[in-house]
Amino acid sequence: MVTVHIEGVPERRLGRSGPVTLAAKAFGAIPPTALVLLGVVSVQVGAAVAKQLFTQAGAAGTVTLRLLLAAVVLLLVWRPSLRLDRRTYAVIAGYGLVLGAMNLTFYQAIKHIPLGAAVTIEFLGPLAVAVLGSRRWLDGLWALLAAAGVLLLTRVDGGLALPGVLFALAAAVCWAGYILLAAALGSRTSDGKGLALAMVFGAALALPFGVAEAGTMLLDPVVLIAGAAVALLSSVIPYSLELEALRKIPPRVFGILMSLEPAVAALAGLILLHESLHPAQWVAVFCVVLASVGATRTARPEV
Template sequence: MSVDGTEPGPSPRTVLTASAGRAFGAIPPTALVLLGIVSVQLGSAVAKQLFGAVGSFGTVSLRLFFAAVVLLLFWRPSLRMGRRTWAVVVCYGVTLGLMNLCFYLALARIPLGVAVTTEFLGPLVVALAGSRRWLDALWALLAAGGVVLLMEGRGDLNLAGFLFALAAGTCWGLYILVGAALGRHTAEGGGLALGMAVAALVAVPFGVADSGTALVQPWVLIAGLGVALLSSVIPYSLDLEALRKVPPRVFGILMSLEPAMAALIGLVVLQESLRWSQWLAVLCVVAASAGATRGTREDG
């Protein structure tokens, strides 16, 4: 109760969350996941258009800065946490920051579809790690075949970009593991908001050093906000709502479509055409990820 004895009204955040929940509730969970995937890849396409003005470091710093601001304003997390919880938040944020820096460095050098397909190997390794099923060995071989196809005739594929994408995939695998710990140590979206702030602290110095005052041009700031919304805020919200309605296994299978969607958006938005072998590589990784995810068992 409030100090005057009346019941307090709902907070703006509660009202906004309820309104968003009702809006999302009318959309099938499969569509939510697909919309999230499209949003992320459109955000990457918009980000690539910014590279000419502020570079990859400047673009990723804008994305993480604005995403942190939006999430902090929305969740308003408490800073009163134990040392262990803070350690998890910092690890999560550093991993998130490095993952984005590496991915955007890759994106500046290789096509969007190739970058996302290569990066997707990180979650796939996590999904296959520790498995003793013979079928998972087949999925691993299929993914390895995809990598070979990506590198076929690599004279026109920037090796540094490919290695940056691999580094981003490694960070993505770590991000999944640290993200699970973050979920155990924090409630709602407070941990995500603080972790995003840490990621921004990691990336922004690189962006400022590389781009300087170019970052504060009005159109650059607006584009950076758009990238943050498309690549972070909107897809995270859609994924959270979808996970309330479908099992994680089904969610993982749907997420396996991300490399293919990246290749399509790269083709349509950025006019980045892939060779037939690279399209086949994308399909190999999609199939391997979907197969590995479908094979998981949710034991009680």
């Protein structure tokens, strides 16, 4: 298993073998920067498709489908052993529960506010991980720029719905915890086995909420197909593209490209969901993008 940690972006776990690697080989001829950008687009298109599914399965139901399908696929691919010590199980459970909570809160956020706004606010999580603990004044400036961007985003044109903002902030906290727990998971498990078990915990957390909101709609063939599309767009395709790109470009370049996610999310919301942002809110989005790029570009290399 490759654990990817870039300053200002989340850690993502990419398998060395199996369907993900096979899919990645198909993109070998594409320039690595284009691979990363295509992955970013895929994630945000997946979120837009998920939001359109809310009318049938609800936000919690959509999350449940995504996590359950992902758990089934990962268990089939990795076939993890259950013979683990208690501390390893604790790490796996913690990681999975944070992953589930992150998805639940983020989908609730985009239920109330535009996709671009939700991703911008949520991006404060990985950005905080990148700058907290640093004593350099420059990192403090990046944090202030991001905070100013989010403040502007929430106050322009009557502001955003408070529940959506609060859910997005909760998702940001979960994203930060996800990054921190990923290192512990990587040190205690190998390949994708730990991730497969963690996904079970995440799905178990989401399941009661999904059943309560969607009920038998979760078994509807059309809803299941749409849920599979969300899982494909949000997980399989971007992870395959990122794995191939990381073989060819430095991690810091990867992190800078990933910092474009809030802007891409805003564009996806505009094109696919007809969610328009006020011009000042676009400025706010780019403030957060600039802060993330700056924090990634100027961060001290790890030793």
